[in-house]
Each structure stands twice: as C-alpha cells, then as structure tokens.
Amino acid sequence: xxKIQFFDTTLRDGEQTPGVNFNTKEKVQIALQLEKxxxxxxxxxxxxxSQGDFECVKQIAEKITSTTVTxxxxxxxxxxxxxxxxxxxxYSPQIHVFLATSDVHMKYKLKMTRSEVLAAIKEHVTYAKKxxxxxxxxxxxxxxxxxxxxxxxxxxxxxxxATIINIPDTVGYTNxxxxxxxxxxxxxxxxxxxxxxxxxxxxxxLGMAVANSLAAIENGATRVEGTINGIGERAGNTALEEIAVxxxxxKDFYQAKTNIVLDQIKATSDVISRLSGxxxxxxxxxxxxxxxxxxxxxxxxxxxxxxxxxEIITPALVGVKTNSLPLGKLSGRHAFHTRMxxxxxxxxxxxxxxxxxxxKQLADVKKEITEDDLHALILGQTQETDPSLKLSHLQLQFxxxxxxxxIIRIEQADGSILEDAATGSGSIAAIYQTMNRLLNQEVSxxxxxxxxxxxxxxxxxxxxxIIQNQNxxxxxxxxxxxxxxxxxxxxxxxASSKNKHFVLKExx
Ligand code: KIV
Ligand code: ZN
Numbered sequence: 001x002x003k004i005q006f007f008d009t010t011l012r013d014g015e016q017t018p019g020v021n022f023n024t025k026e027k028v029q030i031a032l033q034l035e036k037x038x039x040x041x042x043x044x045x046x047x048x049x050s051q052g053d054f055e056c057v058k059q060i061a062e063k064i065t066s067t068t069v070t071x072x073x074x075x076x077x078x079x080x081x082x083x084x085x086x087x088x089x090x091y092s093p094q095i096h097v098f099l100a101t102s103d104v105h106m107k108y109k110l111k112m113t114r115s116e117v118l119a120a121i122k123e124h125v126t127y128a129k130k131x132x133x134x135x136x137x138x139x140x141x142x143x144x145x146x147x148x149x150x151x152x153x154x155x156x157x158x159x160x161x162a163t164i165i166n167i168p169d170t171v172g173y174t175n176x177x178x179x180x181x182x183x184x185x186x187x188x189x190x191x192x193x194x195x196x197x198x199x200x201x202x203x204x205x206l207g208m209a210v211a212n213s214l215a216a217i218e219n220g221a222t223r224v225e226g227t228i229n230g231i232g233e234r235a236g237n238t239a240l241e242e243i244a245v246x247x248x249x250x251k252d253f254y255q256a257k258t259n260i261v262l263d264q265i266k267a268t269s270d271v272i273s274r275l276s277g278x279x280x281x282x283x284x285x286x287x288x289x290x291x292x293x294x295x296x297x298x299x300x301x302x303x304x305x306x307x308x309x310x311e312i313i314t315p316a317l318v319g320v321k322t323n324s325l326p327l328g329k330l331s332g333r334h335a336f337h338t339r340m341x342x343x344x345x346x347x348x349x350x351x352x353x354x355x356x357x358x359x360k361q362l363a364d365v366k367k368e369i370t371e372d373d374l375h376a377l378i379l380g381q382t383q384e385t386d387p388s389l390k391l392s393h394l395q396l397q398f399x400x401x402x403x404x405x406x407i408i409r410i411e412q413a414d415g416s417i418l419e420d421a422a423t424g425s426g427s428i429a430a431i432y433q434t435m436n437r438l439l440n441q442e443v444s445x446x447x448x449x450x451x452x453x454x455x456x457x458x459x460x461x462x463x464x465x466i467i468q469n470q471n472x473x474x475x476x477x478x479x480x481x482x483x484x485x486x487x488x489x490x491x492x493x494x495a496s497s498k499n500k501h502f503v504l505k506e507x508x
Contacts, residue, residue: 001251002255002256003257003258004221004257005197005222005223005224005259006038006040006224006243006244006258006260007040007041007070007199007223007224007225007226008034008037008039008041008042008225008228008240009201009226010227010272011030011043011044011056011060012043012046013043013227013232013237014227014228014237015045016232016233017231017236017278018474019277019446019447019466019474019475020231020278020476021474021475021498022056022276023498024055024059025382026275027044028059028060028063030275031063031064032063032064033264033267033268034228035064035066035067036261036267037261037265037268038259038264039259040067040223040259041067041069041094041223042060042067042068043072043225044057044060044061044070044086045060045072046071046072046073048079048082048083054082054085057069057083057087058085058089061086061087061088061089062089062090064091065091066091067091068090068091069091069093070087070094070096070136071083071086071087073096073097073098073124074097074099075098075099075120075121075124076124080095080124080128080131084131084132092134093132094132094134094136094164095128095134095135095136096136096166097125097128097137097162098140098168099120099121099124099137099138099139099140100117100140100141100170101139101140101142101145101150101153102140102141102142102144103145104141104144114149117153118152121157121160122156122159122160123160125157125162126161128161129162135161135162135163135164136162136163136164136166136199137157137162137165137166138165138166138168138201140168141170141171142167142182143167143169143171143174143179144170144171147182147185150182151185151186151189151190154190155189158190158196163197164196164198164199164223165196165198166198166200166201167183167200167216168202168203169200169203169209169212171203172202172205172209172235173205173206174212175206176208176211176212177215179219180216181219183198183200183219183221184219186198197222198220198221198223199221199222199223199225200212200213200216200217200221200224200225201226202216202238203233203235203236204230204234204235204237205234209226209230209235209236209238210243210246212238213226214243214246217247217256218254224240224243225237226239226240226243227240228241228272229276229280229284230242231272231278239284241265241268241318242285244258244265245262245285245286245313245317248260248262248317249313262319263316264344265287265318266287266319266321267343267344267375270375271379274375274376274379274462274478277464277476277477277478279451287318287320291313291315291320292311292313292315292320321371326368326369326370327368327369327374328367329363329364331363331369333356337352337356339374340378343374343375354381355377355378355381358377358380362377365482366458366460367456367458368456370453370454372453372454373453376460376462380490384490389411389412389413389493389497390410390412390493391408391409391410392409392410392411393407393408393409394406394407394408394485394486395408396427398427403423403430404424404425404427404430405421405422405423405430406421406423406424406427406430406431407421408420408434408435408438408489410438410493418438419438420434420437421434422434422436422437427485428448431485431489431492432445435496441469441499443468443469443496443499444467444468445465446466446467446468447464447465447466448463449464450462450487450488453480458482460480460481460482460487461481461482461487462478462480463478463479463480463484464477464491465477465479465491465492465495467492467495473499475498475499476495477492477496477497478490478491479491479493
C-alpha cells in the first residue's frame with residue numbers, strides 16, 4: 001500500500017471563493033478541525049497579501065501541534081521573508097513557492113522570458129531553502145505549459161532544493177488521460193522522481209478535478225491538494241473528502257492508505273459550509289443531504305434486505321449520524337458536558353458554563369435539542385464573543401401595508417453604545433437600513449439565505465448574508481437565533497464588521 005498525503009488549502013485557495021472571507025477566529029477553528037480530520041498539511045494563507053492574512057497564518061502556526069503548516073509565496077524575496085516570519089513558531093513549517101510557466105502567463109502576466117522564469121525559480125527556491133527544510137514549488141498553469149519547459153522548470157526547482165513538486169491545473173483545463181500522462185512524463189524525465197514528493201492541485205472548471213487528482217495518484221503522485229467541500233476560486237478545487245473516501249472504498253484498485261480520520265468528514269464539512277456560507281448541494285457526493293437517502297421502492301426494498309445492494313458507503317463511515325438521542329429541557333449539566341465531549345468540543349470551564357446557559361435558554365423555546373442545534377449553539381457563541389460589534393437591542397414596528405420601522409443598539413468593544421432608527425419596505429430592509437446608518441456604510445446586499453437548523457416549527461434559524469462594498473469587496477456573515485429577524489440582524493452585523501470601510505457614527 002502506498003501512502004497518499006493530504007494537503008488542505010481551504011484556508012488559502014478555498015478563501016479565494018467570491019464572498020468567502022474567514023476572520024482569524026474562524027480560520028483557527030477550521031484549522032483545528034482539519035488537524036482532527038488528519039490532513040498532513042494545512043495551507044494557512046498567503047502572508048504577504050495582507051496584515052490580516054499574516055496574523056492568521058501566525059496564529060494557526062502557533063495553535064497547530066501535530067500537522068505541517070504551510071504558507072504561499074511568489075518568487076519574491078519579501079514574500080518568502082513574510083512567510084518565514086509567520087511560520088516561525090510552527091511545529092512543522094513548510095513553504096509553498098510558485099511561479100507561472102505557461103507561455104500565456106509568462107508573456108502577458110509576468111512579462112518574463114523562459115530563461116528569466118528558470119532563473120527566478122532557481123534564485124527563489126534557493127533562497128527559501130536557506131530558511132525551510134521543506135520547500136514546495138508549484139509551476140502555475142502547469143497543464144498548459146509546454147511539456148519540455150515544464151520538465152526543465154521542475155528540474156530547476158529540484159536542483160535548487162525543492163523536495164515537493166506540486167502540479168497545478170490552475171484553470172481546470174486537463175482531463176484524466178492527459179493528466180496521468182503528464183505524471184508519467186515527469187517520472188520518465190526526472191531522475192529524482194522517487195526521492196521527491198509529487199503532488200496534484202486541480203480546479204474544477206470542467207467538473208474533472210477529483211477524477212484528475214485520482215489519475216495523478218494512479219500515475220505517481222503521492223500527495224493531493226484540495227479543499228473541503230471543493231470550495232475555491234471559480235468552480236472550486238478538488239473536494240478532498242471525495243478523494244479520501246474514493247481511496248478507502250476502492251482500496252482494491254488504488255492500493256493506497258491515508259491519515260484521514262474518515263468519521264471526521266461530516267463535522268469538517270459542516271463547519272466549513274457554515275463559516276463560508278456555501279451550502280453543500282443535496283446531491284453532493286459523500287456529504288450531500290441525499291447521499292444516503294434511497295427513494296425508489298426497488299432500492300428501498302434492496303437496502304432493507306441487504307444494504308450492500310445499493311449502499312457502497314455507510315453514513316457512519318464519514319460521521320453522518322442517523323439516530324443520536326436529542327437533549328431537552330430536563331437534561332442536566334452532566335449530560336450536556338458529556339455530549340459536548342462526544343461531539344469533539346474541548347471547551348474551557350467558562351466556555352462550558354456559557355454554553356450550558358445558552359443551551360437552557362434554547363431548551364425553553366425548543367423541545368428537542370439535536371446535535372445540529374448544539375453545533376449551531378457553539379458556533380453562535382464563538383461568533384458573538386467577537387468583541388468588535390455586538391447587537392444589544394433590536395426593536396421592530398410592523399404595520400400591514402406600510403413602511404416598517406427598526407430601532408437598533410450596537411455595543412462596541414469598549415462598551416460604548418450606538419443607537420439609531422430607520423424604516424424600510426419590509427422588516428429586514430428596515431433592520432439593514434438602520435445598520436447602514438449606524439455604521440455609516442454604503443453596501444449592497446448580494447445574497448441572503450435562510451435555513452432551518454432542524455425540522456419543526458420551533459427550529460432555530462441560520463441566516464447567511466453577503467454584502468458588497470463600493471470597492472466590490474464581498475463579506476459573508478452568519479447569524480443564528482431562534483428568531484428569524486434577530487438571526488438576520490446578527491448575520492448582517494457580522495458581515496459588516498468584516499467590511500473595514502465603515503465609519504462609526506458619533507457615540508450617542
Ligand atoms: O491554482 C493554482 O495554480 C494555485 C497555485 C498557487 C498552486 O493555486
Ligand atoms: Zn489553485
């Protein structure tokens with residue numbers, strides 16, 4: 001059995017999804033979950049791109065204790081210096097240096113000749129190697145790079161000290177036959193192929209990212225890059241959970257093992273879906289809501305007689321729970337704490353105290369508290385302890401057929417209170433209009449989505465919004481509450497707190 005390493009770039013390439021912007025706390029939360037999932041490498045960000053990204057990489061590097069953490073850098077010394085600084089305290093640091101090698105990128109984007117590109121690879125991989133034992137190099141747009149030149153670029157990086165070569169299909173152009181051939185060509189022409197880790201990085205523009213990554217594995221790649229739920233730039237990246245389960249279910253064919261803890265897949269997918277605001281389609285492989293539902297009578301009959309007839313994956317394998325007992329109003333502190341531990345939360349004494357208080361408040365209005373409710377409760381608690389802006393009061397006036405009114409109070413980190421009122425054509429319009437006045441921001445609402453966390457009329461509401469500022473930057477916010485309007489207000493406030501272009505009004 002060969003070993004396939006998993007390189008997760010949800011926090012870097014995944015965050016390049018329009019409208020997705022995780023804050024530091026969210027990124028750390030995702031990184032800790034990825035560590036539990038057992039990925040081998042977490043790409044935490046691109047430190048030179050902003051101070052915020054630098055801080056995130058630094059914090060993740062400090063919190064992760066058993067997984068390699070990497071950061072992206074162009075072939076620019078400042079990028080490498082910044083990555084080095086951010087990864088200083090990592091348990092196992094790695095750098096990821098990239099430079100485009102296709103003619104179209106070199107001519108129009110880089111305005112560099114082939115020999116200049118080779119010289120830049122040599123210079124910057126050598127420079128990175130002075131600070132990092134493990135240097136990964138990616139020839140961007142490799143699948144549209146002339147093959148002989150690609151081999152030259154890869155050889156240059158290896159000679160300069162790269163021990164990992166990642167082959168990106170940057171624009172999702174290749175197919176499994178071609179991508180497999182590419183890896184065979186590298187194997188044939190690079191004498192150190194077996195001493196170096198070869199990796200694939202696929203985008204899903206033609207819907208072939210997972211198939212292409214598996215073709216790479218069949219032809220010599222021992223590492224696969226991707227994201228959870230396949231999120232990422234444009235059509236997204238390789239969905240790592242699909243690769244992990246495909247390698248497991250078809251180990252007869254792939255003859256490969258991984259470090260992935262399969263029953264952590266659902267929890268990881270859920271947290272990323274919530275924090276990114278990108279719902280998982282019902283028919284998505286492995287983690288979609290319908291992935292384990294059998295609709296046709298013939299299928300149901302077969303599954304009842306023997307699940308093997310129509311079920312190649314059991315829900316339990318990937319952590320999909322079908323019958324966990326709900327908690328309720330009468331559940332005590334002990335049962336609550338035990339369930340939290342089973343769900344994988346290691347909360348401090350204070351956090352547990354606060355969580356139990358919230359659980360009791362929820363149990364007063366909701367009969368059965370399911371595991372989904374508990375995940376939402378912890379997420380809501382994490383979001384609301386963000387000190388920047390807090391919703392402290394929401395009052396609405398509803399008139400049939402007229403303008404609706406909202407009065408809102410927001411508490412800032414220093415405890416000062418802002419208050420304002422406005423009207424709108426509907427209650428949500430009134431809330432958002434009031435918040436725009438309070439935050440003095442001009443933004444448009446580009447997405448609003450509401451979903452019930454569980455079934456039943458007493459379900460909690462989870463609202464996702466995306467707002468866009470005048471610089472066309474988009475910000476996602478999430479709000480969870482038993483009340484739909486409060487959840488809508490919380491979501492908008494959270495998105496607004498990520499939009500640094502607002503100017504707070506005078507304190508009243
Ligand atoms: O898609 C791509 O080419 C990338 C590189 C930075 C690896 O994300
Ligand atoms: Zn990419």
